[in-house]
Amino acid sequence: MNRVLLVLVALGFVINSWAQVDEREKLRELEIQRQADKQRVIDRQIDSVALLIDTEQYEAADKKILNILRTVKSVPSDLTFYLGKNSYYLTKYKQSVDWLNKYIQLKGTSGQFSEEAIEIKRKAEIELVKEKQLEAQQATVIFSKDFDIDCGPTGKVVCPVCNGSTVIIKKGYFGDTYKTCGYCNHAGTLTCGDYNKLLKGQLKPATN
Numbered sequence: 001m002n003r004v005l006l007v008l009v010a011l012g013f014v015i016n017s018w019a020q021v022d023e024r025e026k027l028r029e030l031e032i033q034r035q036a037d038k039q040r041v042i043d044r045q046i047d048s049v050a051l052l053i054d055t056e057q058y059e060a061a062d063k064k065i066l067n068i069l070r071t072v073k074s075v076p077s078d079l080t081f082y083l084g085k086n087s088y089y090l091t092k093y094k095q096s097v098d099w100l101n102k103y104i105q106l107k108g109t110s111g112q113f114s115e116e117a118i119e120i121k122r123k124a125e126i127e128l129v130k131e132k133q134l135e136a137q138q139a140t141v142i143f144s145k146d147f148d149i150d151c152g153p154t155g156k157v158v159c160p161v162c163n164g165s166t167v168i169i170k171k172g173y174f175g176d177t178y179k180t181c182g183y184c185n186h187a188g189t190l191t192c193g194d195y196n197k198l199l200k201g202q203l204k205p206a207t208n
C-alpha cells in the first residue's frame with residue numbers, strides 16, 4: 001500500500017514538471033511569435049517606403065522613414081539603404097553618403113542593394129564636391145560696392161534713381177504722384193563722389 005502511494009507521488013512530480021516545461025515553452029513561442037509579428041509590420045512599412053521612393057514621393061518617404069526610426073530599437077539594414085537613397089533625392093547629400101556608407105559597411109558588395117548603394121553614394125559625393133566648390137566661390141566673391149568706381153573724364157553719372165528725368169513717379173490708389181528726385185536735386189546727374197556714396201547706400205536724399 002505504501003509502495004503504491006510512493007509511485008503515485010513520484011508520478012505526480014513528473015507530470016507537474018512536464019507541465020512547467022510545457023508552460024515555459026509556450027511562453028517562449030509566444031514571444032517569438034510577437035517578435036515575428038513586429039518584424040512583419042516593420043517590413044511592410046519599409047516596403048511602402050520603397051514604393052514612395054519609386055513613385056518619387058520623397059517627402060512622404062522621409063516622413064515614413066522618420067516614423068519607423070521612432071519605433072525601432074535598432075535600424076534595419078534595408079532601412080539604412082532607403083534612408084540614404086531618399087536623402088539623395090532630397091538633395092541632403094551628406095546625410096545620403098552617411099547612411100549609404102552604413103549599408104555598405106553592413107552588407108559589403110553582396111547585399112541586395114549594394115550595387116545601387118555604391119552608385120548613389122558616388123553621385124552624392126560628386127554633388128558634395130560641387131557644393132563645397134560653390135561655397136568656396138561664394139567666399140571669394142568681389143562686390144562692386146566694396147570699391148570706388150571711376151566715373152570717367154566728365155566726373156558725372158546719369159542719376160540711377162530717376163534715370164536722369166529728375167522726377168520720381170509713385171503709383172498710388174488716387175493716381176500717380178510726381179516728386180522731384182532728392183538724390184540729384186533737379187540735375188539728373190550725380191557727381192562721381194555722390195554716385196559712389198549712392199552705391200554704398202550712404203547718399204541721403206534731400207527731403208524736399
Ligand SMILES: [Zn+2]
Pocket residue numbers: 159160161162163164165166167181182183184185188189
Ligand atoms: Zn535723380
